[in-house]
Amino acid sequence: MSTRWLNYLVNKMKKTKDTSTETGILNAAKRVFIKKGMTGARMQEIADEAGINKAMLHYYYRSKELLFEAVFKNAFSMLAPKLNKVINADVPLFKKIEDFTSSYISFVVKHPYIPTFVIQELNRNPDFVKNLVAEEHFPNIEVFKKQVEKCIENKTIRPINPEQLFINILALNIFPFIGAPLLMGFTGTNKKQYKDLMKQRKTEVAQFIINAIKV
Amino acid sequence: MSTRWLNYLVNKMKKTKDTSTETGILNAAKRVFIKKGMTGARMQEIADEAGINKAMLHYYYRSKELLFEAVFKNAFSMLAPKLNKVINADVPLFKKIEDFTSSYISFVVKHPYIPTFVIQELNRNPDFVKNLVAEEHFPNIEVFKKQVEKCIENKTIRPINPEQLFINILALNIFPFIGAPLLMGFTGTNKKQYKDLMKQRKTEVAQFIINAIKV
DNA sequence: ATTCGGTTTAACCAAATGGTTAATATTTGT
DNA sequence: ACAAATATTAACCATTTGGTTAAACCGAAT
Structure with missing residues (x-):
């Protein structure tokens, strides 16, 4: 009662x-x-x-410092659990790469500035990452690494350092948003045209990665 | 006299x-x-x-504003002409990709913080890119685009939007440095170990890209 | 009705910050 | 040698900025 x-x-x-x-x-x-x-x-x-x-x-x-910390952790916690879930899912590698790309791009459409913010502030204060690693939902790539190694043994994919593959996946997904202003200059596109390029990536990036590793 | x-x-x-x-x-x-x-x-x-x-x-x-502008243009002018030269060189596509990777990584070793700085400040003030595009040495990718299209006709490489390929090349080269603090967290590496990973990339990144497009 | 805890505000403060000035030192052309 | 131009400095200024304080406000329990 x-x-x-x-x-x-x-x-x-x-x-x-x-x-x-x-x-x-x-x-x-x-x-x-x-x-x-x-x-x-x-x-x-x-x-x-x-x-x-x-x-x-x-x-x-x-204080400003503490308020910022709260904001930063909140922003990071919107990103991390999703990545973690996809990375550790029990699905074949190629499917996982497709899921990651699709899931990440959906996220960025909803929260366009979060990844740039996180990386920018992590560069300003690299020690901040220590706080994050300790957090509960901080992404762990051990499962992913083992999966990649198994695929290499199976001859499903060419030999590659799993960490390098992981970095490549992140790079191909994240950089186009962080580097948008620069890339719009290089490609001579305006906001709308660049957005179309990003839409196109949603299907093509995963295929690009798979082509690169498929034997 | x-x-x-x-x-x-x-x-x-x-x-x-x-x-x-x-x-x-x-x-x-x-x-x-x-x-x-x-x-x-x-x-x-x-x-x-x-x-x-x-x-x-x-x-x-x-003023601070003008001093910053001078610094920014100076920093950008260290980066741009080199990129431009490699992109427009008269060499086969695969070789060009190798040259770009190798040349870019050498640059970053010498000037580690320039790319991050440029991209960060371009995000803070996207209009800045307009000033740059007008500059003499601003990279132009037309030659590169035509070269890629010719390779597709030749069946040397799979069909791919040249802009997407260009974005991918940049992403795979630049992101590992911009995202270093975050990636060190994800991969659980310290500075030295991460540096080793970057060294390894110098040879592997170009091959990754070529594998992805070679028919 | 009054008290009591938490909430909100206006006014205030000291330090920091970008920028200026007027005087001094140094270089340069004659 | 000297005058004009240029470079450099110490002291100063107005504004901005993060942060504090004391008083007012407000809902709820007694």
């Missing part, structure tokens, strides 16, 4: 917490930090974006 | 300009901007790095 009342309270707490100030701040901060980076973002701008007083930022997150 | 003296003077001017304050500032600014980005860099830190008074920065470059 009292448990029921407690649950009600807990739920109510969760609900209000989710919709109100604290997460409102986090979302506003996310938008601003992603757009301007840690050093370019201003606390006042975040407060304005959230429609509240600047002091609230410190009330809930104490 | 007077021409000789004039030449002497011109050379002297050039030399002093090259070695002294103005370029000293540019080099210091380059180091600081590349390390901290436009928004993270401080004018005082640049002055300290150059070993001069902060007012000199404004004396020679007027």
Whole structure:
């Protein structure tokens, strides 16, 4: 009986917490930090974006540093579990490569700036990655490595260092978005045309990788 | 006779300009901007790095914005002409891919932070690319595109959109450096081990690409 | 009605930051 | 040798910025 009342309270707490100030701040901060980076973002701008007083930022997150940390971990946690799931799935290698590509591109369509943000800030402060590796959902590629090695034994694919293959898959999927402004210059395309190129990749990238390794 | 003296003077001017304050500032600014980005860099830190008074920065470059622009164009001009030369060289496609990879990796070994810097700042301010496209040495991929199309006609390689191939080449070469902190986390390698992986790529990346397109 | 905990705000503060100025030092042309 | 131009510096300035504080607000339990 009292448990029921407690649950009600807990739920109510969760609900209000989710919709109100604290997460409102986090979302506003996310938008601003992603757009301007840690050093370019201003606390006042975040407060304005959230429609509240600047002091609230410190009330809930104490400092810019900590607020940024919360944003960064939140952004990373949107990305990591999905990657992890695909990488460790129990499906054939070629299918896995197709799934990864398709899944990643869908993600980027929904959250266009997250990968760039993560990589950019990781470059600014490489030690940050230590915090992440310790996290629960940090991607682990051991299963993938074993799978690749087995495929090599089977002569399904040519010999290749599994880490290199993994890097190649990530590179071919992620770089076109991170390097978009530069690549638009090189290819002489505008936003729309470049978007079409990205759409085309959705089917072609996986095939490119498979061609490269298929024996 | 007077021409000789004039030449002497011109050379002297050039030399002093090259070695002294103005370029000293540019080099210091380059180091600081590349390390901290436009928004993270401080004018005082640049002055300290150059070993001069902060007012000199404004004396020679007027504002932080303009100093940054000078640094950015300088950095980009180290990268672009080389790419351009390799891309437009009159050599067979497969050889060209090998040359590009080898040439790019040598460059990165010498100037590790330039590509990351360029792409990062281009993301911060995508309009910047307009300035660059107009520049003399901005890479043009028309020759490359025609070459790829001819190879497809010859049945030397499978059908592929030349732009996509170009993007893939860039991705496989550039991303491993931009994404280094993240990839070190994923692969569980330290700096030295990761460097070894990069060394291995120097020979393997080109082969990976060629395998992917060779018929 | 009052008290009490958490929430929110306006006003404020010290340090940092990009930029300027006026005076000094150095180089250069005559 | 000297005057004009150029280079360099110390001190200064206005604004911005992250952060604090004390007071007001508000919903709920007593």
